[in-house]
Amino acid sequence: MNQGNPSRDGTPGGRWLLGLLLVVAVAYPLLVSSNYAVDVGMFILFTAFLGQSWNIAGGFAGQMSFGHTMFFGMGAYCSAILVVTYGINPWVAWALAIGVGACLGAAVGFLSFRFGLRGSYFALITLAFAEMFRVLADSAAITRGGLGILVPVRQGFDQLQFVDGRTFYYIALGLCLAGLGIAGWLKRSRFGARLEAIRENEDAARALGIHVLKEKIKCLALSGAIGAAGGSFYVQKYLYIDPHLAFSVARSVEMLLVTMIGGAGTVFGPLVGATVLGLLGELTRSLSDAQGLSLVIYGVVLIFIIAFLPNGLISLLQRRSRKAGGRNA
């Protein structure tokens, strides 16, 4: 489907650029004055982190999912239920939610892949899983049905609630960096190489002695853990979750979109996609208040990317840096 560029950021120029971007990201909330701008930045970083969850399954291993919001929703509900109903500390709940997300990923992976579901069939079964969770969350007592769960306001570091939006921004930045770190590690590790082999040709990978089922389950567990971590963060930031927020098709699609548009199977793809789509969304919102316009544009961008730039926007940057590298050499 796409090949990650092995030369990544090996060039000193690339490293400088990354350092500069990091400095800008750290300084951003101190430079802008409005809380709204900080929130926009936070949301971009957070979306990039969620996109990384999709990227690991759909990009690195080629297991395209249409229901990735199930991990997000599971993490969000775990956190909310543990904190509100059982009075567990939010930090502990966060860690537990990540564990539950990993287990869910492993379970979904085991069920789907053991029966040899591939390609479009896997996309459909994840869609069905997410829908099943939505219906369950809508009718179960523990999730309080359609009313959703409201987390009481108890500000303080130990409660993982902050008055200042900047604190959440920096947590989102940390999450995003962690996601990039995991993806970067995948690019270099043997595990990541095995996943890419499975993506390119599953039968050939099996013939080479790769335990395809085991690798795919591990991959979905990792992906699920990241998605659930995002869900937990969401609950602590917005202090509310309901079945529609947790398990909507729209969020699954958003996780897929940012990754596909940025560049699936690359380390920085989700971040590039989330930044571009986030800014595009802000731009259209400033032009028109009507709902739906920004998503129409996202859909058009998706089709154009698939038609003309199958490796995502990031391949534009890579092409340029390759050219520049060639000139230097």
Place this chain on the structure above:
Amino acid sequence: MDFLLNAVVNGLMSGAIYVLVAIGLTLIYGVLHIINFAHGALLMLGMYVVFFLVTRWGLDPYLSLPLVAGAGFAVGYLLYRGVIGRFSHGKDENILLITLGLSIIFENAALFFFSAHTNIIDLDYTDDIFILGEIFIPYTKAVSFAAALVICLVLSLYISRSDLGKAIRAVAKERHGARLVGINVETVYALSYGLGIACLGAAACLLMPSYYVSPTVGHSFVLIAFTIVVLGGMGSFVGALVGGLIIGVAESVSGAFLGEQLGQIAIPIIFILVLLVKPTGLFRGAQ
């Protein structure tokens, strides 16, 4: 007992419309071997067309059926020629993503132009009911049941008898062989896609008198249609027919026993179970 009987009959009635939605999907899958994720969004557009025909021009939904189905055929043909076939570079994942992109565009364009309101149409016969023993049957559902079955029959006769139908089946079975004997495969793809969307146009006309339309109404039909197609066997007409009726009844019965909310869980659970246990479905597909 009447309670259960009523649920079963009602399920069969809605099942017939599901069959019509699913037959378009299974036709497209059987011939093009792609999953048309834009199916729900296109059905939604069809329903809006019917809605505006009724509210603006007072055209009866049942009378507008040939018109909407014909328009559906044209839209499907052009979509395949202009977007799906052209941009997918022959890769299945790309087609899946492009049809996803189309559904995002259609749904949000509908949201933009028509707002998120839920619309219903009010006809003289909307509330008419006839009673058969202990069973209550809404007039609109009975009409759509009969019409959906007739359309499915006509379509399968057309596919099995006509020249185009033969070409479609030839391409479905062996696309390279079909090309060698002089069939224009790309045209057959576009025509099949058009026929699939024409089914959606017909389904929209039959649905509207007893249903509502909103920009996201397609979502619920996407999962239902995929469940039917997978349950019946991808690409199989008989499978879509049997699967559609089964799903209609399952949905209605589980709704009757588990309640409005939890009853919806029947569809995703059947879907997951079929995919896990027998992903080839009940009947063998056209390929």
